[in-house]
Amino acid sequence: MSTIDFRLIRQLWMFLAVAEEQNFGRAAARLSMSQPPLTEQIKVLEHSLGIQLFERSRRGTKLSPGGVAVLPAVRQFAHQVAHLERVVREIAAGQTGVLHIGAITSAMLDTVPPLLKHLKKAYPQLTVFVREIDSVDAISGLESGELDLAFARLDAEAGDATATLPLTEDRLAVALPTGHPLASLSRIRLKSLASEQLVMSARQVSPMYFDMLTSVCRAHGLAPRILHEVRSVTSQIAYVSCGQGVALVPNSMKKLTPGNVVLRPLHEKIMVVTAAAAWSTNRHHPMVEHAVEWLRSQKR
Known part of the structure; x- marks a missing residue:
């Protein structure tokens, strides 16, 4: 069974400090140590790797091509160690009631x-x-341990290691400028938006939601x-308010619309x-179980 090489961990911390400061003297000061031992430990690390x-x-210190290549992995490692330290401190302090929640903006307004x-x-x-997140960040945040609970637009197939509970459903509506010709209608057919320019929630923010909306549009004769x-x-x-198109949004958003925007159900x-x-x-996590x-x- 292998053992943890704490010396290597310390050396990687030193490497990160020098890489970010680009100066051995400043890095040594940041690490609260003198420069000669720092220089020696970096040489040992280079030899080991x-x-x-x-x-x-004479002009200073900069990363070699090899240093540039390993820096992202070392930064990720440092982030994971920092997260581990936080978890250990919470457990040591008996803080079973520490909960990290990530939520999309709309959930922060009504669900959370x-x-x-x-x-x-x-x-x-x-x-x-x-903290505010995009839907696409929910799964990775839960998998990394940065989040204990997430609120996002997700379906039941979010992932093998992720459980989901749909909470709120809403009827889809159209957000329009008040002076728009379609604003006089009580309900709007999707295909009536064929000539309109749409403001959509970005696919990179919520792939499942974006794909669902575009699929629904096409199924009802609308090529968005x-x-x-x-x-x-x-x-x-906000974009509709600025005259930058129309948008398909949940009907409950009418409570957040400014005076120059109206919502009409589809x-x-x-x-x-x-x-x-x-x-x-x-x-x-007992708090997650209670919350769910x-x-x-x-x-119910």
């Missing part, structure tokens, strides 16, 4: 706040960190003409998942 990491000259209110009441000592791809539903509304009854909870099945159970009870 069998490559030159830095090119040294009631959950946080419940959790704070049930667990007054709970520490919750919430996409003018802008944006990062959130609220951004879609004639076709098309329901979309506006938020789903997702969590890793590879890790046990509460979310299920609210859905």
Whole structure:
């Protein structure tokens, strides 16, 4: 059985400091050590790896081609070690109630706040960190351990190690400028948008949602003409407000529309998942289990 080489870990930390400072003196100061031992440890690391990491000259220190090649992996390693340290500190402090949540913007407006209110009441000592994410970041965040719970536009086939719970569904509507000819209609057929330029949620942000919308459009005789791809539903509304096209958005977004934008339901009854909870099945977290159970009870 192999053992952890803590000396190598320390040397990689030193390499990262020199690579970022591009100066042995500044790197030594950053590491709270003198320069000669730092220089010696970098030489030992270069010998162990069998490559030159830095090119040294009177003009200063810069990464060699080999150093450039290994730097991304070392940065990723440092990030993972930092995450490990945070988890260990939380466990050592007995903080079983530390929860890291990632959520898309719309979920932060309606789905997440009631959950946080419940959790704070049930667990007054709970520490919750919430950050905005794109749907595409949910799975990777859960797999890496950066997130314990995610709220995004996902379907049931999110991944083998990810469980999902669809939470909110809404009918698809069209956001239009108030002066648009179609704004006078009570319902709008999808094919009526054939000549319109659409503002869509970007595929790179939520591939499943984008593919579903474009598929639905084509199934109802509309070949979407996409003018802008944006990062959130609220951004879609903002672009429509600026006269940059029309947008297919959940009907509930009418509560966020400015005075120069109207929402009209589609004639076709098309329901979309506006938020789903997702969590890793590879890790046990009591707060996640409690949160999911509460979310299920609210859905019932």
